[in-house]
Amino acid sequence: MFCSCSCGLFKKRYVLFFRAAVPLGSAVTHYKQYPPNTSKVYSYFECRERKTDPTKTRKVKYEKTVFYGLQYILHKYLKGKVVTPEKIQEAKEVYREHFQDDVFNEKGWNYILEKYNGHLPIEIKAVPEGSVIPRGNVLFTVESTDQECYWLTNWVETILVQIWYPITVATNSREQKKILAKYLMQTSGNLEGLEYKLHDFGYRGVSSQETAGIGASAHLVNFKGTDTVAGIGVIKKYYGTKDPVPGFSVPAAEHSTITAWGKDHEKDAFEHIIKQFPSVPVSIVSDSYDIYNACEKIWGEDLRTLVEKRSADAPLVVRPDSGNPLDTVLKVLEILGKKFPLIENSKGYKVLPPYIRVIQGDGVDINTLQEIVEGMKEHRWSIENIAFGSGGALLQKLTRDLLNCSFKCSYVVTNGLGVNVFKDPVADPNKRSKKGRLSLHRTQSGDYVTLEEGKGELEEYGVDLLHTVFLNGKIVKTYTFDEVRDNARLKDSEVEELLH
């Protein structure tokens, strides 16, 4: 059954569909499945809690999540005129081939085209971007605003559920920030430079250019160091910052710029590169042949005077890139500590002189990060000495299951009557969904609570924290990246909690 048809009709479809919020294949047929006379479908998104934990207890619990990334989806895929007569025709043909049957809701889409000039009659209410909310709470709701378009709510599910990705990257990145904050505070007494302690190395290790942009921008909610240039473009285009750029980098070597000199000329390579960048930090990968020899003989002896001449604003940053991360970091620090004069800081931890630092950018994930900083502390090394780079673990090694991101229908109107609906599979209580119309509130003690079944309207819990961000094709509320960063910042109370 390999493709045998040779119609040439299909040329431009890819680009057009990219904008037209292409749904999951079978979602195309859902308009025919809802009860007759359904006039509204209301759904919501949450990062479900895992109440019954199976045998494996995760090291990191991810009790709260950072809400981020909706604005990107709204701008890029949902706002404005998303259908034209040509797109409807082409979709009809594609789906006819795909299903070998006429199931596409041509009538429904023509209605949207004619009545709304191709704008989507849905309303999306959401928590402000950057908000840090405990698991198990509603984060946004979606409902159709036109009786004829009840089916539209879940048509947009597939594209909206992809918000799991920026939420998960931002959340995982923030949890790492907490680890770094704790150990930095403990071993140095302050949080200086925290925002540059975890650098994004993930551009090559993600699944596409688009993912790189979204993921890198999510990391920049918490940090300022990145090599994934694409993220900055996303922030500029979809969020905006008051500063010219939200992320920074420094000159750095890669293996090819060392090995191209030949095995016997590693010192010449190091010397050349360090001289090319005299007045900014420069990171030099030093494990092409033997990291320990490079630290001891080349940096520690042959080029020592060059290194010592550098200022605190322009340190040499030695980069190991292989071997067990903790062992390698400790051994590198030990070797450098013998060759360069160490300082003891106010907390009693060892610090290398300001002109030399270390960056570990291999094998870093939230678990190894914890191991390394704990190991360094045990050996009396201040976290001031080190920065980290993370690639795959930061931007790719994540799935929708990490935070149990899910979109479910909770309320419908059929024959004029509102009905609270839900799923409750007997074999998995974790998969039970919320009922009715939802709202998010803060209790008097400051906790978050989701009210179900329309109870939020009773005003007992005060104002609903969900704001309308999208209505009938228009984005009606936006957040700047500065606001996002502010909402997601580590609060002093959080840092204090970490230290105890």
Next chain:
Amino acid sequence: MAAQDFNFLLATDSYKITHYKQYPPNVSKVYSYFECRHKKGAQFNEVVFFGLQYLLKRYIAGCVVTEEKIQEAKVFYQMHFKQKVFDEEGWRKLLERYDGRLPIRIKAVPEGRIIPRGNVLFTVENTDPDFYWLTNYIETMLVQMWYPITVATISREFKKILAKHLKATSGSLEGLEFKLHDFGYRGVSSQESAALGGAAHLVNFCSTDTVAGLLMAQRYYNCPMAGFSIPAAEHSTIISWGRNREKEAYEYLLDQFPTGPMAVVSDSYDIFKACKHIWGDKLKERVMERSEDSMLVIRPDSGDPTETLLGVIKILEECFTCSVNSVGYKVLPSYLRIIQGDGIDLCSVEKILKKLSDEGWSAENVFFGCGSALLQKINRDTLNCAFKCSYVETNGKGMDVYKQPVTDPSKGSKRGRLSLRRNSDGLIETVERGVGKPEEDMLVTVFENGTILQEYSLDEIRKNARLWEEDLSLSQHNQDHPTSLEIHQKHIMNGVH
């Protein structure tokens, strides 16, 4: 060709902006290659090469540099590095000399080919000595090849498991290409990844709900319709009827889709009761009215996959009349099937099919849907994909270069100019140090100086990626034929100099 608003100069790791200053003076050629490194004890021993054509067409071919893009990059990098480090002159020279086209040559294995780990898959070199820095500038973008390669490889590993069990429990491979349905659209990190991953799955199968993949295959691989789907319910279309009207919901669906297969998710409240009392009793006659062409496919979606599936099939056995096929395994009536689309990965699929066959059930009875395990739960380390420089020319002299970290021998890279050949034992191997014979080289020049020289259609790719006879035998796949595997591995580890 490359999109207007995409700036090639901004599509790289920041640090690569600074590398033109770091290579040895008078370097005139940088030659690099890509491989899925071999690692001892690795789960997957061979890979499907796929996806390069997409990158070439979308981002690399044609005119990718303009004056506006140079200006945009210059302004950006000044702020990003807080200093002037961008090679404006170098890019302008490229713009003027080549009209914005890249003076690069890429040689690659034909798409769809199955290649053992540890072999060169493609090489990249500059064709003009002034642009030595370009080879590794493009690394970031090209290393993203890890993704379509890994999806296509994992998808094919699924196919091996399915084929093996299907052959053993039914005597044929009929319907194999529809056995694994792509459910991954919502669980992947972006629309673009959905399209690329979706297309990679379609190298091996024909069923998908990830529509973006179809469009990718259409536009970049010349296939008008690479995959198919069937009408299917989701929880909202069942629960919107209310808890007490699950039967009415199912009945409505049977009415709405009388012809053609249809899948109905049945676990909203209680999958076992739904099978026993609704499908197997109240709506039994309606189900039996359907034919093989309009089969009902029941979809569980929670609980332990193996236990649930077995529980469901046993209930259906009690309610409907099953038959025994030509190789002695039980089959549900042709109007009834099951699709398991929750918790499916390579491990659980093997476990489920084994359990089913142990209990006397044919693999014909089930379809599988897979989401994140197919399109998202993978990373560059799954197949150890890497891009490394192996050869340079400086002052007119060529030199084989490599890394060999003492802290990790598996990270050692290949040396010199490379080619790929089939040796006298029939095994594929990489020849290093430039001693390979051109007439034996399996690598094909696919891109040179801005132009794509060789294209592959999805049809050809599917042929190249088809399963071989030995993939269908019943012993544990990847542990098969230890001897030939060991030979493979020795060849790769020692290299051929």
